[in-house]
Amino acid sequence: MSQQQAEKEARKQSAPILQVKNLKKYYPITSPFGKTKDFVKAVEQVTFDLTEKETIGLVGESGCGKSTTGRTILRLTEPTEGAAIYKGRDLFTLKPKEMKKVRKEIQMVFQDPHSSLNPKKRIGEIIEESMKIHRIGNKAERIEKAMYLLRRTGIREDQYYKFPHEFSGGQRQRIGIARALAVNPSVFILDEPVSALDVSIQSQVINLLEELQDEFKLAYLFISHDLSVVRHISDQIGVMYLGHLVEKASTDELFENPLHPYTKALLSSIPIPDTRVRRERIILKGDVPSPINPPSGCVFHTRCPFVIEKCKKEKPIYKESTNGHLVACHLY
Amino acid sequence: MVGEHLLEVKNLKTTFLTEMGSVVAVDGMSLHVDYGETLGLVGESGCGKSVTAESIMRLLDERTTKYEGEILFKGQDLLSLPEKKMVDIRGNEIAMIFQDAMTSLNPVYTIGNQIVETILTHQKVSKKEAYEKAIEMLRLTGIPSPEKRILEYPHEISGGMRQRVMIAMALSCKPSLLIADEPTTALDVTIQAQILDVINELKKELNMGVIMITHDLGVVAEVCTRVAVMYLGQVIEEAPVDNIFTNSLHPYTKGLLKSIPKIEGDRNKKLYTIEGIVPSLHNIPKGCRFAPRCSFADEQCRTQSPVLKETDGGHKVRCWHYEKIGQMEEKIDVTATS
Incomplete structure (x- = not known):
């Protein structure tokens, strides 16, 4: 235990591998004549650091901007403002050619294993393809590596020539992970990687991800709406609401001492699979407002049970309570 | 048993006639629901929980589906009713809500x-x-x-x-039975909490029986009074909700409970996993259907199918070795603590 803690401490000291600074993404809403009418404010001023071998979890409800955050880092959609510093370089200013090289090092695993694998290709080819694009090894080496990765992720090698539809959801997710591993990445962006899977398969994939993190020294950005999964896998957690990162802390700190009213409500509404545990539930009123017209002041004030006059007018700024626990709320 | 149940399903067997031969999606299902009670129907995808619901409502295309057994609703067998009578019951006495509200409206x-x-x-x-x-x-x-x-x-x-x-x-129409098929799966947790509250409130107000179909054991713990766990078309364990969480007997139920990441407790431990995947309904394993994935399976499990046996207090389990497994686990617990 002490060794583990020491390791964690050492990790904190080391420089972050990926720094996301003030990330902002607005999607324009255009009129039929191409004039921009308004913006969907998907991500607003999101900042976090990702250290080597560390996992940061992003949680929030649908439409809170957690997936957009992941996608803009890889520039799958272009960011509106902000910076993502990877190994000293800002990804958002790189030319397409340079960006391609970076994509080798930052890989993405998607939620839906049914639509993220090419149905016309054999799984072996799917894994080889990414190595081919990035010119890694010769043909024989590539096949050998693909075979190894399949075995490592728990797919039998003799299934190399099968098509994606011949596999179950969990197996397909393993293939997606093998494909991402093929190009020797150092960062994984995992967008709801286990949400589509059944409970018994979900735990298999989570364990696999944890093993791979140690083995390949990967840093994970783990995006999920499932707080218990995020708690299990993450070292740090960022809670998002309507495009804003409202609270960020180490996992244990966040669960023991949540500060933001939204985090509290979110934690209290997770159904616990045990009838012996009974908790006071905070039930939030109403729905998440539209990101086209987010509420003034604190974006959460329309649903917050502790709202005060100040919340409606002023945007809260981050306050640090203890060791890196950040919260954006007027009450603290 | 005193009086009759609101709904009693006896030995329901639903068979789909497909081009690849017939598939038995629900095999020998028996359950009952009383007024003011919520029965949870739990299991992973493809275990037949939705087909059970659709069979009760007779929503499946009867040209390619064969029902066997009995579905007694207020003493009347729904499977023998003519379609016209069924229309009067659907939406009136038995109502159903589905997972995806967008496509159901x-x-x-x-x-x-x-x-x-x-x-x-x-x-x-x-x-x-x-x-x-x-x-x-x-x-x-x-x-x-x-x-x-x-x-x-x-x-x-x-x-x-x-x-x-x-x-x-x-x-x-103030139905006496509500079937909710994954009503909150597509919703966010804060909204899910609201909807579960609404269902619970209205259940009390209308004194309905509710069948809650879900794969989320958390939801089960929140709203159900009794739970039936399904695996590959069969009920493998049925018990009052507290028993499922404190004293589950079937290795599959135990495995499911252990493999969910917890919201408290040690998170550095590896998650428990049930090895392998759910077999296809086209080739159902011989003997106990869970045997190929069960770490306790022996020769008997692989050759003979266990029956759903009542242990005590309404707790039923379909396993040859549940007593032995319970004792073995106690021993493991003792050695772990000493």
Whole structure:
């Protein structure tokens, strides 16, 4: 235990591998004549650091901007403002050619294993393809590596020539992970990687991800709406609401001492699979407002049970309570 | 047993006739639901929980589906009723809400129209009264300013609101049995908490029986009074909800409970996993259906199918070795603590 803690401490000291600074993404809403009418404010001023071998979890409800955050880092959609510093370089200013090289090092695993694998290709080819694009090894080496990765992720090698539809959801997710591993990445962006899977398969994939993190020294950005999964896998957690990162802390700190009213409500509404545990539930009123017209002041004030006059007018700024626990709320 | 159950399913077997031969999706299902009770039907995808619900409502295409067994609703066998009688029961006495509210609502009619349609089909009331009733139902489910909402179309409201509309529609004829098929799976946790609350409140108010179909054991713990766990078309364990969480007997149920990441406790431990994947219904394993994935399976499990056996206090389990497994685990616990 002490060794583990020491390791964690050492990790904190080391420089972050990926720094996301003030990330902002607005999607324009255009009129039929191409004039921009308004913006969907998907991500607003999101900042976090990702250290080597560390996992940061992003949680929030649908439409809170957690997936957009992941996608803009890889520039799958272009960011509106902000910076993502990877190994000293800002990804958002790189030319397409340079960006391609970076994509080798930052890989993405998607939620839906049914639509993220090419149905016309054999799984072996799917894994080889990414190595081919990035010119890694010769043909024989590539096949050998693909075979190894399949075995490592728990797919039998003799299934190399099968098509994606011949596999179950969990197996397909393993293939997606093998494909991402093929190009020797150092960062994984995992967008709801286990949400589509059944409970018994979900735990298999989570364990696999944890093993791979140690083995390949990967840093994970783990995006999920499932707080218990995020708690299990993450070292740090960022809670998002309507495009804003409202609270960020180490996992244990966040669960023991949540500060933001939204985090509290979110934690209290997770159904616990045990009838012996009974908790006071905070039930939030109403729905998440539209990101086209987010509420003034604190974006959460329309649903917050502790709202005060100040919340409606002023945007809260981050306050640090203890060791890196950040919260954006007027009450603290 | 005193009196009759609201719903009693006896030995239900639902067979699909497909081009690749027939597939038995639900095999020998027996369960019952009483007034004011919530029965949880749990299991992973493909275990037959939705097919069970659809069989009770007789929603499946009867040209390619064969039902066997009995489904007694208030003492009447639904499987032997003519389709015309069934129409009177569907939506009136037994109502169903589905997972995806967007695709279950008609996009070209207003919310009001759709609720009124249900009321007018089953009750002799004027259109005006039906509208008033619809507004009342929407208010009951917690929709703000229902007089305005009733004129809106499904795409104009949020997912949580749509699910409320579905509930309002399902309950508009005051059914005695509500079947909820994954009603909160597509919703966010804070909205899920709201919807589960609504269902629970209305259950008490109308004294309905509820069948809650879900894969989420957390939801089960929150709302159910009794639980049936399904695996590959069979009930493998049935018990009062507390027993499932404190004293589950079947290795599959135990495995499921252990493999969920917890919200408290040690998170550095590896997650428990059930090895392998759910077999296809086209080649169901011989003997106990869970045997290929069970770490306790022996020769008997692989050759003979166990029956659903009652242990005590309404706890039923389909396993040859549940007693032995319980003792073994106790021993493991003792050695672990000492």
